[in-house]
Structure formats: C-alpha cells, structure tokens
Amino acid sequence: MATMPILPNMPALDLIKSFKLKTKQQELLIRVSILCLVYILAFITRLFSVLRYESMIHEFDPYFNYRTTLYLTQNGFYDFWNWFDYESWYPLGRIVGGTLYPGLMVTAALIYRILHFLRFAVHIREVCVLTAPFFASNTTLVAYFFGKEIWDTGAGLVAAILIAICPGYISRSVAGSYDNEGVAIFALLFTFYLFVKAVNTGSLAWSLASAFGYFYMVSAWGGYVFIINLIPLYVLVLLITGRYSMRLYVAYNCMYVLGMLLAMQIRFVGFQHVQSGEHMAAMGVFFLLQVFYFLDWVKHMLSDTKLFQAFLRITVTCAVAVGAIALGLGMLSGYISPWTGRFYSLLDPTYAKDHIPIIASVSEHQPTAWSSFMFDFHILLFLFPAGLYFCFKRLSDATIFIVMYGLTSMYFAGVMVRLILVATPAVCLVSAIAVSATVKNLTVLLRSKNKGVQTGSTKGSSSSKASSKALLDQSQPFQKNGAIALLFGAFYLLSKYATHCTWVTSEAYSSPSIVLAARGAHGSRVIFDDYREAYFWLRQNTPPDAKVMSWWDYGYQITAMGNRTVIVDNNTWNNTHIATVGRAMSSYEDEAIEIMRSLDVDYVLVVFGGVTGYSSDDINKFLWMVRIGGGVFPVIKEPDYLVNGEYRVDKGAAPKMLNCLMYKLCYYRFGEMLTEYGKPPGYDRARGVEIGNKDIKLEHLEEAFTTSNWIVRIYKVKPPNNRW
Amino acid sequence: MGRASSKEDAGTLFHSLRSAYAATPLNLKIIDLYVGFSIFTALIQVVYMAIVGSFPFNSFLSGVLSCVGTAVLAVCLRIQVNKENKEFKDLPPERAFADFVLCNLVLHLVIMNFLG
Numbered sequence: 001m002a003t004m005p006i007l008p009n010m011p012a013l014d015l016i017k018s019f020k021l022k023t024k025q026q027e028l029l030i031r032v033s034i035l036c037l038v039y040i041l042a043f044i045t046r047l048f049s050v051l052r053y054e055s056m057i058h059e060f061d062p063y064f065n066y067r068t069t070l071y072l073t074q075n076g077f078y079d080f081w082n083w084f085d086y087e088s089w090y091p092l093g094r095i096v097g098g099t100l101y102p103g104l105m106v107t108a109a110l111i112y113r114i115l116h117f118l119r120f121a122v123h124i125r126e127v128c129v130l131t132a133p134f135f136a137s138n139t140t141l142v143a144y145f146f147g148k149e150i151w152d153t154g155a156g157l158v159a160a161i162l163i164a165i166c167p168g169y170i171s172r173s174v175a176g177s178y179d180n181e182g183v184a185i186f187a188l189l190f191t192f193y194l195f196v197k198a199v200n201t202g203s204l205a206w207s208l209a210s211a212f213g214y215f216y217m218v219s220a221w222g223g224y225v226f227i228i229n230l231i232p233l234y235v236l237v238l239l240i241t242g243r244y245s246m247r248l249y250v251a252y253n254c255m256y257v258l259g260m261l262l263a264m265q266i267r268f269v270g271f272q273h274v275q276s277g278e279h280m281a282a283m284g285v286f287f288l289l290q291v292f293y294f295l296d297w298v299k300h301m302l303s304d305t306k307l308f309q310a311f312l313r314i315t316v317t318c319a320v321a322v323g324a325i326a327l328g329l330g331m332l333s334g335y336i337s338p339w340t341g342r343f344y345s346l347l348d349p350t351y352a353k354d355h356i357p358i359i360a361s362v363s364e365h366q367p368t369a370w371s372s373f374m375f376d377f378h379i380l381l382f383l384f385p386a387g388l389y390f391c392f393k394r395l396s397d398a399t400i401f402i403v404m405y406g407l408t409s410m411y412f413a414g415v416m417v418r419l420i421l422v423a424t425p426a427v428c429l430v431s432a433i434a435v436s437a438t439v440k441n442l443t444v445l446l447r448s449k450n451k452g453v454q455t456g457s458t459k460g461s462s463s464s465k466a467s468s469k470a471l472l473d474q475s476q477p478f479q480k481n482g483a484i485a486l487l488f489g490a491f492y493l494l495s496k497y498a499t500h501c502t503w504v505t506s507e508a509y510s511s512p513s514i515v516l517a518a519r520g521a522h523g524s525r526v527i528f529d530d531y532r533e534a535y536f537w538l539r540q541n542t543p544p545d546a547k548v549m550s551w552w553d554y555g556y557q558i559t560a561m562g563n564r565t566v567i568v569d570n571n572t573w574n575n576t577h578i579a580t581v582g583r584a585m586s587s588y589e590d591e592a593i594e595i596m597r598s599l600d601v602d603y604v605l606v607v608f609g610g611v612t613g614y615s616s617d618d619i620n621k622f623l624w625m626v627r628i629g630g631g632v633f634p635v636i637k638e639p640d641y642l643v644n645g646e647y648r649v650d651k652g653a654a655p656k657m658l659n660c661l662m663y664k665l666c667y668y669r670f671g672e673m674l675t676e677y678g679k680p681p682g683y684d685r686a687r688g689v690e691i692g693n694k695d696i697k698l699e700h701l702e703e704a705f706t707t708s709n710w711i712v713r714i715y716k717v718k719p720p721n722n723r724w
Numbered sequence: 725m726g727r728a729s730s731k732e733d734a735g736t737l738f739h740s741l742r743s744a745y746a747a748t749p750l751n752l753k754i755i756d757l758y759v760g761f762s763i764f765t766a767l768i769q770v771v772y773m774a775i776v777g778s779f780p781f782n783s784f785l786s787g788v789l790s791c792v793g794t795a796v797l798a799v800c801l802r803i804q805v806n807k808e809n810k811e812f813k814d815l816p817p818e819r820a821f822a823d824f825v826l827c828n829l830v831l832h833l834v835i836m837n838f839l840g
Contacts, residue, residue: 202804202811202812203815203823204797204800204801204804204820204823204824204826204827205823205826207827208823208826208827208830211830245811246803246809246811246812247811249799249800249803250800250803250804253796253799253800254796254797254800254827257789257792257793257796257797257831258793258827258830258831258834260789261786261789261793261831261834261835261838262834264782264785264838265834265837265838271781271782271785274785293799298741300808301741301744301745302737302740302741302744307733307736307737307740310733310737311737
C-alpha cells in the first residue's frame with residue numbers, strides 16, 4: 001500500500017506542482033517579470049504632477065511642440081511639413097516646417113492615430129502629456145538590452161532599474177514635459193545599442209537598423225551632433241588601440257552612408273553633414289577607414305613585407321596630405337562652416353558669455369555645480385568610477401564604447417547643466433556594471449562550499465577550475481560573514497537611492513512651471529494659476545489679429561494658449577528682433593512707443609513677482625534684456641541701469657532704471673499696494689525692498705488686465721492722439 | 725634609396741599586386757568590378773558638377789552618394805562573402821547577399837526621395 005500523502009488530494013495543488021520549472025525557465029520568468037515591473041515603475045514615477053495638478057503641458061518649449069502637433073493632427077503631414085507660421089515673429093513669420101525637428105510631433109501624432117484607430121477617443125493633449133513617460137519606459141528596455149550586450153543580463157537588469165528612476169533623466173521626461181529630449185534620449189540609447197550590436201556582429205542588417213535609429217535621433221533633437229561625433233571618435237580609438245576589424249568596417253560604413261543620407265531628409269538639418277565643421281569628423285573617419293581597409297587588403301595580397309612597408313609609407317603620406325589639403329581648402333574658402341556658437345561653447349565654455357549673450361542667458365546652459373551632480377545622480381556618482389574599473393578589466397569593443405560615452409558625456413555634463421540628461425544613460429549603464437559585478441562576486445562567495453568538503457570528492461576532474469573558483473580561503477574565516485555584510489550594505493545603498501530618486505521627483509521635478517503652488521499662512525496649499533488666466537483673457541478679450549509684445553520666454557505659451565500673434569518667442573532665431581524688443585523694454589516710454597508702433601504692437605505683457613515673491617519675473621530678467629539689446633544697439637548701455645555695479649530697484653536705483661518702460665509697466669499702481677504686514681506700501685517681496693518710483697504715470701499705454709496675484713500684467717498700446 | 729631603386733620597387737610592387745590579384749576567386753572579382761564601376765560613375769558626376777555648377781545641390785549629393793553608397797555596400801558584401809575572412813565563416817553567403825540587397829533598396833528609396 002502506498003503511503004498516505006501529507007496534503008489532502010487537491011487537484012489545484014497537483015496542477016501547480018506540474019508547473020515545476022527548470023532553472024533556465026525560472027530565470028527567464030524572473031527576468032521578464034522584473035522588466036515588466038520596471039517598465040510600469042518608470043511610467044508611474046513620472047506622474048506626480050498629473051496627480052497633483054492636472055494633465056497639462058509644462059514649461060515653455062513644450063507649448064510650441066503641442067501647437068505643432070495639434071496642427072499636424074488637424075491638417076496632415078504635407079501641410080505640416082510646408083507650414084509657414086505668420087503668428088509668431090511678427091512681421092517676419094517663421095518657416096516652421098524647415099526649422100523644427102519633427103520626430104516628437106510625428107511620434108505623438110502616430111500614437112494618437114493608432115489609439116483612434118483602436119477606437120480610444122483620447123484628446124491629443126493627453127497623448128502629448130504622456131508621450132515622455134511612455135518613451136522613458138521604452139528606454140529602460142533598451143538599457144536592459146544594451147547592458148546585456150556590454151556585460152551580461154544581470155548588468156542589463158540593474159541598468160534598466162537604475163535608469164527607470166534616475167533623476168537626471170526624470171527631470172526632462174515627466175508627464176507634461178512634452179519636449180524633444182523625452183523622445184531623443186530613447187533614440188540616442190537605441191542608436192548606440194544598435195551600433196554596438198552591429199560592431200559586435202558585423203552584420204549589415206544591424207548597421208541598417210542603427211542607421212534608422214540615427215535617422216530617428218536626427219529627426220528628434222539637435223543633440224544628434226553628439227552621436228555623429230562620438231561614433232567616429234570611438235572608431236578612431238578602436239583603430240588606435242589596434243582593434244581594427246572587418247566588422248568595424250562594415251558597421252561604420254553602412255551606418256555612416258545610410259545615416260547621412262537619411263539625416264539629410266530632415267529640412268532643418270539640410271546639407272550640414274557635408275558642409276558643417278561639426279560633421280567633418282565623421283567624414284574624415286570614413287575616409288580613414290577606407291584607407292585602412294585598402295592597406296589591409298594590399299597587405300593580405302602581398303607576401304613580401306618590405307615591399308609592403310614601402311607601399312604603406314607612400315599611401316599613408318599621400319592620404320594624409322590629400323585629406324589635410326581638402327580640409328584646409330574647405331575651411332579657408334568658407335565652404336565648410338566652422339563650429340556654430342551653440343556647440344563651440346561646449347568646447348570653450350567662456351565663449352558664449354563674451355560673444356553670444358542669448359546663449360549665455362538661458363538658465364539651463366550654465367555650468368554645473370557639484371550639488372546638481374549629487375542631486376541628479378546620488379550613489380551613481382561613485383559607482384561610475386567603480387564601473388569604469390570593471391570595464392577596463394574586461395576590455396572589448398563594447399566596453400570601450402561605453403567608457404568613451406561615459407567620459408565624454410560627463411565632460412559635457414560638467415560644462416552645461418542641461419547635458420546631465422545625455423550623461424545619465426552612460427552613468428546608469430556603467431554603474432550597473434559595477435553593481436552587477438560586485439553583487440555577483442559577493443553571492444558567488446556566499447554560495448560556495450568549504451575547501452575541506454571539496455578535496456574529498458573531486459579527483460582532479462574537469463570541475464577543478466569551477467571548484468577552485470568557489471573555494472573559500474581557509475585563512476579568512478569570516479569571509480562569508482563579510483560577504484553578507486557587504487551585500488546588506490549594497491542593498492541599503494540601493495534602497496537609499498530609490499528613496500532619494502522618488503523624493504527628488506516629487507519635490508523638484510514635478511512642477512508644471514506654468515502653475516505655481518505655495519503654502520498659505522495656515523499650511524494650506526495655494527495655487528497661482530495666473531499665467532493661464534492671463535492667456536485666456538488675451539484669447540477672449542482681444543481682437544484676433546492683435547499683436548502681443550513680451551520677452552521671448554513667453555512667446556510659445558502666448559501663441560499656444562492665447563492664440564495671438566507674438567513679436568518674439570523661444571525659438572530665438574533672430575537676435576536683432578529680440579534685441580529690438582529688449583531695447584523697447586529698456587528705453588524711456590517715448591522712445592519705446594516709437595519702436596512699438598513700428599512693430600504694430602497692440603498689447604504688452606510683462607511678468608511681475610513683487611506681490612507673490614515669485615523670483616523668475618521680468619524685473620529679475622531685466623539685465624539680460626539690457627545686455628541683449630545693448631549687444632545690437634549701442635545706445636543701450638548696461639552701466640546706465642546699475643548703481644556702483646549693483647542692480648537696484650529702490651530709491652537708490654539709477655534714474656534710467658526708475659523710468660524705463662519695464663520698470664513702469666511692472667510697478668504701475670504698485671506704490672499703493674500693501675504686500676506684507678508691517679512693511680510700507682510698494683514693498684517688492686521678490687527683491688525685498690521698497691520700490692523707488694511709486695508715482696508712475698503712463699502716457700502711451702494703458703493697463704488692460706492684471707491677474708489676481710499680479711503675476712502677469714497686460715497693457716494696451718494707445719493709438720496716437722488725433723492731430724488738430 | 726636612389727631614384728632608380730624606388731622605381732624598381734614600384735615596378736615589383738605593381739607586378740606582385742597584379743599576380744596576387746589574379747588569384748582571387750571569380751565572384752570577388754565581379755564584386756570588385758561593380759565597385760570600380762560605381763566609383764567611376766561617381767567621378768563622372770563630380771567632373772560634370774565641376775563643369776556645370778552644383779545648383780540643385782540635393783540632386784548632386786544624391787547622385788554621388790548613391791554611387792559611393794552602393795560601392796561601400798558592395799565592399800561590405802565582398803568582406804562577408806570572402807572565404808578567407810575568419811570572422812564571417814558562419815555567415816551563409818545568401819544571408820550576406822540578402823542584407824546587401826536590403827541596404828541597397830533602402831539606399832535607393834532614400835535617394836529617390838532626395839533627388840528632388
């Protein structure tokens with residue numbers, strides 16, 4: 001008789017027992033479930049602002065992207081590609097089709113069409129808001145495959161987890177941040193992964209895929225210049241370290257030629273791949289590879305080495321001479337344009353401050369402080385060098401690539417705050433290698449058996465190598481305890497990282513910028529929705545062909561939400577036009593009205609933070625207006641607005657400052673306002689001083705609208721007096 | 725190294741190259757012929773551009789790049805099909821040729837869009 005089973009005879013339990021998986025299948029199940037959880041995590045951690053405020057587009061640039069996507073879905077691709085926008089940069093207009101990167105808009109429109117095809121009737125704004133988190137989730141998947149390619153699946157999983165919550169990436173890809181970077185980082189990592197895969201396999205199909213990835217990147221972001229310079233640099237490093245191989249030749253050539261051709265289809269990029277100095281490195285390496293291949297082929301065919309040496313010498317000198325002459329001729333004749341200011345300021349960080357004030361004025365272009373690095377990377381900052389050490393220990397084509405990517409991107413991240421975003425995938429991958437390798441070594445130690453037990457069983461068989469790896473050194477008795485302690489430490493660090501990332505996302509990177517929040521006197525939350533209030537006032541109370549003059553920061557939002565023509569906007573393509581507006585803002589009212597009449601301005605919009613204590617208002621940005629205006633019109637001199645080099649708005653301020661248009665528009669009727677208990681009327685809470693000129697009279701403008709917290713103030717330009 | 729000896733060297737170089745090349749298999753020679761033809765076509769286009777000017781620059785670029793592109797792809801095919809390359813010995817030549825055809829297809833579709 002068989003023994004009675006311990007458990008009662010349940011068919012369900014038998015079913016579960018029959019699912020007993022082999023180790024390989026268990027591992028696959030664990031991997032897939034981790035990836036699914038990471039995918040969902042990357043998405044939901046970016047939803048803080050949607051839950052706290054509402055599903056809206058943040059910041060300034062995304063409003064332009066939203067407006068163009070709206071146009072694309074309403075009018076179709078042909079009209080979008082050939083769109084001339086007469087509602088911005090009055091009276092110049094803007095050729096939108098030829099001056100934007102269409103990748104983001106086309107992607108969002110495609111997702112919108114697919115959803116509508118499946119009968120999900122979503123609004124395009126919802127799709128736009130959630131595009132960035134969706135692509136962040138896809139980036140985690142690409143990071144997993146990339147990690148698998150460079151190191152192994154463990155590193156891939158850790159890389160996916162790290163990049164899912166890394167604040168450096170979250171900062172530009174929260175829900176609502178509908179900007180190029182949200183899609184571009186996915187395209188960047190995808191292109192790099194495909195290229196490394198192509199170099200590893202030497203297959204034309206993977207190179208073709210990487211060319212398409214590069215095309216997507218070019219269509220998405222101007223930062224594609226990083227790819228087209230990093231990959232030739234990588235090929236050069238491989239050539240120098242003696243790792244030239246046929247696979248490299250196949251991968252780079254196919255990717256370069258096809259990628260260049262595809263990239264030239266984007267009108268904004270145009271012929272830059274053959275005419276711009278920034279892209280010449282790629283072409284140079286292309287020709288260098290041809291020379292390498294040719295020499296390799298000749299060496300293979302000739303049996304006599306001495307003859308080959310002679311041939312080598314002749315060819316190399318000829319090639320270098322021809323290349324140098326061609327490059328020199330190109331640069332001298334001006335055919336090959338030098339590096340543009342935007343990218344030249346990355347190589348020489350002091351260049352922009354002296355020569356191009358508009359680039360220097362953008363807050364994201366400032367050099368990075370250590371606190372930003374710590375804030376955005378946390379423990380990855382010291383895991384990165386550890387990962388570099390592991391990469392150098394096991395050098396291969398793929399690890400050389402990730403090392404180069406990491407080092408170059410970290411240099412650029414140090415030059416400009418905004419570029420921490422580009423460094424984030426590299427830092428996550430390299431740190432993942434460190435974490436994975438360390439945890440693997442520690443767990444191998446934990447799972448090993450004692451030496452005494454092993455020597456009895458093995459008889460010098462093939463398992464000796466495996467057993468020696470797993471052997472504990474008898475002279476260090478507490479190795480296992482040490483390993484357990486170190487593992488606990490590692491997991492503690494990682495959990496601290498997760499806590500930090502979530503806190504940073506919640507506190508620092510989830511504010512929509514267009515809606516401000518503060519704590520009231522009793523701790524309750526106060527919402528300032530002034531921007532949207534002002535834009536909707538514009539939309540509903542001004543004639544449809546009214547022109548609005550404001551500083552370029554608000555241009556995109558005014559056209560998108562206010563639906564009115566603006567003079568300058570965030571595209572900043574015409575410095576003289578912006579300088580004209582800056583000159584108008586910094587002149588006396590009589591001079592300014594001449595400029596405004598010449599531009600057909602109907603309304604002027606200023607942002608003022610004196611009542612609420614909002615510090616990103618136009619008075620704080622005013623010196624940049626002076627600098628930019630003064631850069632084109634020497635009549636505006638910065639020292640006129642300063643007192644002893646100090647920027648003041650109170651009684652001791654410079655007379656030009658107290659009477660310029662910006663001052664008058666911001667502080668009109670503010671002299672009677674009581675802002676804080678115990679302070680005199682006209683106390684500016686953002687600057688912390690009582691203003692100097694309280695009795696302001698406007699001659700040519702009249703106040704049209706001031707929002708409920710005085711943040712946005714709109715003035716109407718009065719028509720000229722009747723002549724008599 | 726006097727003049728005469730370097731000339732001699734050039735001569736021996738040329739002859740040894742010629743004899744080594746004669747030993748390559750026929751399929752590789754066909755691919756080499758195709759590469760030579762496309763480079764020659766590219767050169768003709770550049771000479772023509774030098775004479776007539778480069779006005780529709782996109783047309784000129786697409787013409788030259790189609791020749792250079794197909795030459796480069798043919799060289800990649802040659803690398804992958806060449807039996808002496810150890811790295812590609814697992815790759816069946818049919819797969820290599822299929823990749824070549826696919827890349828050429830993409831190349832020429834993009835060229836046709838770019839031709840203007």
